[in-house]
Amino acid sequence: MKTPAKPTLEESGDAMTRRRLLSWLSGFGLFGSLIITAFSNLIFIKPRATYGQPNRFSIGRPDDFPSGARVSLDERRVCIVRDGDKIAAISTTCTHLGCIVAVSETGFSCPCHGSRYDQDGNVTGGPAPRALPWFQITLAPNGEIEVDKDTEIEAGNYLRV
Amino acid sequence: MSNQIKSRPWKSLVELPENIWRSIFRNPLPSSDLGRASTSFTNFFLHLHPVKVHRHSLRATFTLGLGLIAFFLFFILVVTGILLMFYYVPSTTQAYDRMLDLRGTVAFGIFLRNMHRWAAHGMVAVVFLHMCRVFLTGSYKPPREFNWVLGVLLLLVTLFMSFTGYLLPWDQLAFWAITVGTSIASYAPLVGKEMKFILLGDSTVGQEALLRFYVLHVAVLPAVLSLLIAIHFWRIRKDGGLSRPEEEDALPVPPAEVELVHAPAVVMATSPAAAAAAEPVLQKRNYGIQGLVRGPFTKVGNVPDRSVFAWPNLFMAELVVFLITVAGVLLVSLLFNAPLEEPVNIMHPPNPAKAPWYFLGLQEQVSYSAFWGGVGIPGIEVLLLLLVPYIDRKVAGVGRWFARERLLANSLFLTFVIVNVILIIIGTFFRGPNWEFVSPW
Secondary structure, three states, X not given: OOOOOOOOHHHHOOOOOHXXXXXXXXXXXXXXXXXXXXXXXXXXXXXXXXXXXXXXXXXXXXXXXXXXXXXXXXXXXXXXXXXXXXXXXXXXXXXXXXXXXXXEOOEEEOOOOOOEEOOOOOEEEOXXXXXXXXXXXXXXXXXOEEEEEEEEEOOOOOEEO | XXXXXXXXXXHHHHHHHHHHHHHHOOXXXXXXXXXXXXXXXXXXXXXXXXXXXXXXXXXXXXXXXXXXXXHHXXXXXXXXXXXXXXXXXXXXXXXXXXXXXXXXXXXXXXXXXXXXXXXXXXXXXXXXXXXXXXXXXXXXXXXXXXXXXXXXXXXXXXHHHHHHHHXXXXXXXXXXXXXXXHHXXXXXXXXXXXXXXXXXXXXXXXXXXXXXXXXXXXXXXXXXXXXXXXXXXXXXXXXXXXXXXXXXXXXOOOOOOOOEEOOOOOOOXXXXXXXXXXXXXXXXXXXXXXXXXXXOOOOOOOOOOOEEEHHHHHHHHHHHHHHHHHHHHHHHHHHOOOOOOOEOOOOOOOOOOOOOHHHHHHHHHHOOOHHHHHHHHHHHHHHHHXXXXXXXOOOOOOOOOOOHHXXXXXXXXXXXXXXXXXXXXXXXXXXXXXXXXXXOO
C-alpha cells in the first residue's frame, strides 16, 4: 500500500527553517540589546550615592531644646518638638510640593500653596495629601540626639529623655 | 602655442577668485526659472526647501510665520546659549556669582542673558501658538497626522528645555520653581518618586540637580530638539508642503511670462548627452526635479501651477520673518532685563513660591488636587493632543482658518486653550501669599 507523500517541513511553510530560526534569533538579540541598553542607562543615571546632606545626623543634646520648644531646623528640613520629657522630630517638607513649612501658632503652614497642619503634623487645610511624617529619633551613646530621616515612624511616638 | 603655455599660471591666478567662488556656489545668481530651480536644489541650506512652493503657503495671514519664528528663536537660543556657556559654571557656590558677573563684568553679558531669557519665553509661547494655528486651520489631517504628533513632542521638549534652564541662575526664583515643579512630577503613579529622584540626583534640589539640569539643558535636550525639528521639517516636504484647501488648485493659473532661455550649465545633467538635450527650453516647462514625492504637491509633469519658485519668493519671506524675530528679541532685550532674585536661601521660600509662568496654570490646578491637577489632567490633555489626528478623521475644512466644517473640533480646542490661559492668568496675577486669592488692582 502506498501512503500519500507527506509535505516536508519546509514545504508546509509554518516550519522552522534554518533561515527563519536565525533571523528570529538575531532579531530577538538586537531587540534585547536595545532594551538592555536603555535599562542600563537608567541604572547609570540613578545615583547610588548622593552628595547632599546626610539623612542621619545628630542635632545636639536634649538640653538644647527646652520643654515646649518647637525648633525648626530648616536646613535639615525637620522640626524638633519637645514637650516635657518627650521629644520628637517632624518633617518640615510639605507633603504637597516640597516647600518648607513654617512653624505657626496652630502648627505648621506652607507658604507655597497654603497647606496647613496642626501641632502633630496632621492636615487641617489646603491641598496637602497627607500628614507630615515623623522621623525616628534616638539617643546616641555620646548623649546627642540622632535623627534618621530614612525611617518614618507613627505620629505620636515620642522619645523620652 | 608657446604663448598659451606661458600665460597659463597667470590666467589661473586671474581666475582664482571666480574659480573659488564657483567651486563653493555651483550656480550664478539665477536669472531664469531653471536657474532658480537649480539654485534651490544645489545649495545645502536651500535644498531643505522645495524648489517650488504653493502661493497659499506664502500667505502671511495663513501661517502667521509662527513655525518659522519658533525655529528662529531656537536658533537665537542656541547661539546665545553657547556664548553664555563660556562664562557659566554649574555649581551651587559659583552659579549665582556668574550671573552677577554677566551683569557687571562680561562684555554684553547682561544683553546676552536677556536675549536668551526672552527668546526662551518667546519660544514657549510661539510653539504653543503654532500648535493653535495648525489646529485651527485643520492642518493635522492626513497625510500630516504624524507631523502633528512630532509637533506635540516638540512642545513638550520645549517646555522641558525651558524648565531645565530655569534652575541654572540658582536664585530664589529658580530654586523654588524647580522645587515645586519636580514635586508635581513626583505625583505620577508608580514611577513619580523614582523619576523625581533620578531627575534631581538627590532627594532635594541641590548640587546634583543643578549639574543634571545643566547637562540636560545644554546637551541632551538640544540634541533631541534638533533631531525632532529635522524630522518635523523633512516631513513637511514629504507630506506635500503646508496644508491648503483643495479649491486652491482649481483656481485659475496666473499668466506666466513665457520667455525663451538658454539653459545654463545644468549641474543635474548626468551625461554630456543630457546636457546637450538641455538646449534652449521653454520657460513654462515644469522640471521634474524633485522626483516622485508622495502626496498632493509634486507630481512629475503635473506640478500645480499655483506654485511659485522658492527662490526668491520663499527665501525672501523667510529672511523677513528672521529679521523681524531678531529685531523683536533685540528690542525686548534692550528694554527689559531678565529677572534675577536673591541667591538661593532654602530657609526662606518666597511666599508665594511660583513656577515659571507657563506652568502656573498647572500650579493653579495643583492647588486644588495634587494628583489630578499636576499629573492626571495634564496627562490626559497631552494624550488627547497626541491622538487628535487619529480621533478627528474628517477631511473637510483643511487649510482654512476656522472652517465651518470644523466648528465642533475648533470649539473644543479653543475651550482647551482658553481654560488653560485663564488658569495661567489666575496663577500669575490673582494668587498671593499662601496661594490665596488676591486682586491685582
